[in-house]
Amino acid sequence: MRKFVVLLMCLILPFSLFAQGAAESGAADAEGKVIIFQSKVEITEALERAAEDFTAETGIEVEIWETTGDDYRAQLSLRLAGDEVPTIFTVAAGSEAEMFAPYIAPIEDSEVNQYISSSLALMVNGKSSGVPYSVEGYGLVINTDMVSEADLENDETFLAALDRLASEGVNPFGLSQESYFLIGHLLNAPFAIMDDPEGFLADFEAGNVHLADQEEFQAFALLMDKIKEVAVNPLEVNYDRECGDFATGKTAMIHQGNWCYSMFSSYDSDVDMALVGVPLLGNDRLSVSVPYYWVVNSQVSEADRQASIRFLDWLHTSQTGMDYILNEFLFVPAVSNIATDSLDPLSADVAEAAGSGETLIWTTNLWPMNIVDTDFAPLAQEFFTTDMTGIEFVERIEDAYLARL
Amino acid sequence: MVTNRKNERLIYLVFTMPATIAFFLVVIMPFAIGIGYSFVDWDGIVLNPMTFVGLDNYKRIFTDERFIASALHTLIFTLMAVVTINVTGLALALLVTSKLKGSNMARTMFFMPNLIGGLILGYIWKFILSDTFRSIGETTGWTGVFFNWLLDPLFALFSLVVVITWQMAGYVMIIYITGLQSVPDDLIEAAKIDGAGAFTRFFRITFPLIMPAVTVCIFYTLSNCFKIYDINLALTGGGPANATELFAMNIYNEIFSYNRYGYGQAKAIIFFFLVAIVTLTQVALTKRKEVQL
Numbered sequence: 001m002r003k004f005v006v007l008l009m010c011l012i013l014p015f016s017l018f019a020q021g022a023a024e025s026g027a028a029d030a031e032g033k034v035i036i037f038q039s040k041v042e043i044t045e046a047l048e049r050a051a052e053d054f055t056a057e058t059g060i061e062v063e064i065w066e067t068t069g070d071d072y073r074a075q076l077s078l079r080l081a082g083d084e085v086p087t088i089f090t091v092a093a094g095s096e097a098e099m100f101a102p103y104i105a106p107i108e109d110s111e112v113n114q115y116i117s118s119s120l121a122l123m124v125n126g127k128s129s130g131v132p133y134s135v136e137g138y139g140l141v142i143n144t145d146m147v148s149e150a151d152l153e154n155d156e157t158f159l160a161a162l163d164r165l166a167s168e169g170v171n172p173f174g175l176s177q178e179s180y181f182l183i184g185h186l187l188n189a190p191f192a193i194m195d196d197p198e199g200f201l202a203d204f205e206a207g208n209v210h211l212a213d214q215e216e217f218q219a220f221a222l223l224m225d226k227i228k229e230v231a232v233n234p235l236e237v238n239y240d241r242e243c244g245d246f247a248t249g250k251t252a253m254i255h256q257g258n259w260c261y262s263m264f265s266s267y268d269s270d271v272d273m274a275l276v277g278v279p280l281l282g283n284d285r286l287s288v289s290v291p292y293y294w295v296v297n298s299q300v301s302e303a304d305r306q307a308s309i310r311f312l313d314w315l316h317t318s319q320t321g322m323d324y325i326l327n328e329f330l331f332v333p334a335v336s337n338i339a340t341d342s343l344d345p346l347s348a349d350v351a352e353a354a355g356s357g358e359t360l361i362w363t364t365n366l367w368p369m370n371i372v373d374t375d376f377a378p379l380a381q382e383f384f385t386t387d388m389t390g391i392e393f394v395e396r397i398e399d400a401y402l403a404r405l
Numbered sequence: 406m407v408t409n410r411k412n413e414r415l416i417y418l419v420f421t422m423p424a425t426i427a428f429f430l431v432v433i434m435p436f437a438i439g440i441g442y443s444f445v446d447w448d449g450i451v452l453n454p455m456t457f458v459g460l461d462n463y464k465r466i467f468t469d470e471r472f473i474a475s476a477l478h479t480l481i482f483t484l485m486a487v488v489t490i491n492v493t494g495l496a497l498a499l500l501v502t503s504k505l506k507g508s509n510m511a512r513t514m515f516f517m518p519n520l521i522g523g524l525i526l527g528y529i530w531k532f533i534l535s536d537t538f539r540s541i542g543e544t545t546g547w548t549g550v551f552f553n554w555l556l557d558p559l560f561a562l563f564s565l566v567v568v569i570t571w572q573m574a575g576y577v578m579i580i581y582i583t584g585l586q587s588v589p590d591d592l593i594e595a596a597k598i599d600g601a602g603a604f605t606r607f608f609r610i611t612f613p614l615i616m617p618a619v620t621v622c623i624f625y626t627l628s629n630c631f632k633i634y635d636i637n638l639a640l641t642g643g644g645p646a647n648a649t650e651l652f653a654m655n656i657y658n659e660i661f662s663y664n665r666y667g668y669g670q671a672k673a674i675i676f677f678f679l680v681a682i683v684t685l686t687q688v689a690l691t692k693r694k695e696v697q698l
Binding site: 369 | 448449450451452453535536539553556557558643644645646647658660661662663664
């Protein structure tokens with residue numbers, strides 16, 4: 001008898017563990033529950049406070065899951081396959097949104113939808129499906145005491161300026177070792193300054209044109225050659241040092257975006273700066289777009305979906321919510337009902353460019369997914385550590401791109 | 406009698422049940438499911454279609470240059486690392502078992518790196534091997550040795566070997582110490598009286614007698630080096646230009662960056678058999694060298 005009891009206990013013990021786990025997650029609310037999964041660590045704390053305010057106002061429970069930007073996509077596909085799934089998550093437009101399309105619900109019945117301009121809307125299956133996070137822009141952050149407008153006139157003056165700055169003992173052009181800061185963002189320039197970037201990409205993917213034959217890419221190759229020749233090897237530099245060297249005047253310009261202003265302000269930098277376009281073929285436009293969209297999971301209960309939409313509405317249209325976006329997240333708002341004054345200098349440049357409409361698109365989102373990490377960054381490492389020429393680099397980029405189709 | 410033995414078996418079964426269930430759920434089942442996934446073409450998103458492609462994933466592996474390069478790097482890395490870890494570990498074990506002062510202290514210190522996680526270790530050494538080495542080179546002029554190791558394809562691989570040796574030598578040292586302590590003193594003394602030098606005593610008597618420890622240590626280091634991921638990720642991230650992308654990282658990238666779930670899974674299965682074959686062969690070989698007193 002005693003043996004039997006022992007046996008029974010051994011059998012029951014492991015299962016009771018599972019049973020407890022199931023019981024805990026079983027408490028579903030009739031009002032719905034919001035689970036947010038997002039990757040921007042800079043806003044996590046503020047978002048948690050916003051969620052508490054939302055819960056206090058509406059009684060709807062909000063849970064926030066986070067991860068770092070690096071493995072967000074991998075984490076997301078795992079989390080979406082789990083038992084408890086996020087009801088709100090974020091995607092980038094383009095190939096990423098396409099991949100997750102079955103999980104993305106339309107948000108046309110939301111209040112915030114009317115404030116999303118058609119050029120910034122995320123369309124999935126022909127329906128507006130995402131709330132833009134913020135507007136971000138990147139280009140050259142220049143130290144206006146060292147770099148003049150005449151330097152940015154055209155390719156010759158720009159390359160000459162790099163030589164001059166190098167001879168003055170400053171690092172003329174800063175990049176850093178992280179994949180997007182090393183090559184991803186910079187490579188957007190030659191693609192995006194085309195007259196019709198999307199048409200060009202389609203032509204290129206069909207094999208009708210070659211990158212190395214385009215003057216945009218030839219100019220880009222010359223720029224890369226010059227960077228390798230006169231600038232500090234970007235593989236020796238990380239993001240912190242890149243921003244730090246600029247803030248302390250050791251670097252004349254870096255290829256970055258408005259997000260790095262928080263770095264400069266923590267340095268108390270007195271450098272006069274501006275965000276300008278990469279002057280390839282005389283370009284003066286910034287690359288401006290929306291990095292991510294909030295989307296609502298289509299595979300959750302109707303109550304959860306409604307609760308999630310209500311949260312997004314609250315965040316983007318209520319006074320408290322808008323306050324968080326502007327003053328706590330420090331976003332350049334991408335919805336038209338939030339006013340934009342009191343922005344930092346770089347964000348102001350971005351907001352101005354976005355307002356004027358004279359911007360470059362982000363072709364990075366149209367490239368095969370993750371190609372910057374998997375192929376372009378290793379290629380750039382090879383470029384900066386061997387005697388590969390700029391034009392060879394462009395050819396290798398073409399090969400890597402076409403191999404991914 | 407017969408019923409008694411039956412009862413005994415039942416009792417064994419009952420007592421191993423929790424472990425068996427856990428092992429089945431977290432090892433056997435995922436492995437079986439993994440084999441299933443290796444026959445499909447799928448991007449890892451549950452709602453996206455999964456197409457059965459038969460053995461195509463496996464065929465593709467043999468023409469995948471990046472995977473073959475990665476296999477080669479893993480092989481070179483593992484060979485170098487197994488040798489350096491075990492030689493260093495054994496040397497440290499001999500050092501701390503000799504009757505030197507402070508050998509207990511030394512034992513603790515040599516073991517310490519093993520207590521630090523691979524990711525943190527990787528970041529610490531990344532700083533040493535890139536920034537610190539470069540600065541030393543610039544100030545002393547010895548740029549032949551002191552340059553940024555992580556930017557040179559070959560030296561980046563050496564860096565991995567250095568770091569993993571630093572991490573694991575202390576651990577195998579502990580195993581070698583137990584081996585050394587089980588060598589009877591009278592044998593050593595007898596050899597001494599017979600006129601055997603320190604060298605002969607070590608290679609003719611001590612080494613054959615610690616062969617069981619050698620088997621264990623080589624097995625442990627071999628399988629660990631093959632599977633290394635954390636140090637690889639933190640120290641080199643696979644760079645420069647994929648020159649240090651080892652097996653595990655290649656598979657991770659295939660699945661989570663290229664989103665080729667099925668193909669990555671096929672690689673993982675091949676990887677499993679490779680590691681299994683190599684380590685089992687090694688155990689069989691070194692076991693044969695073990696001697697009984």
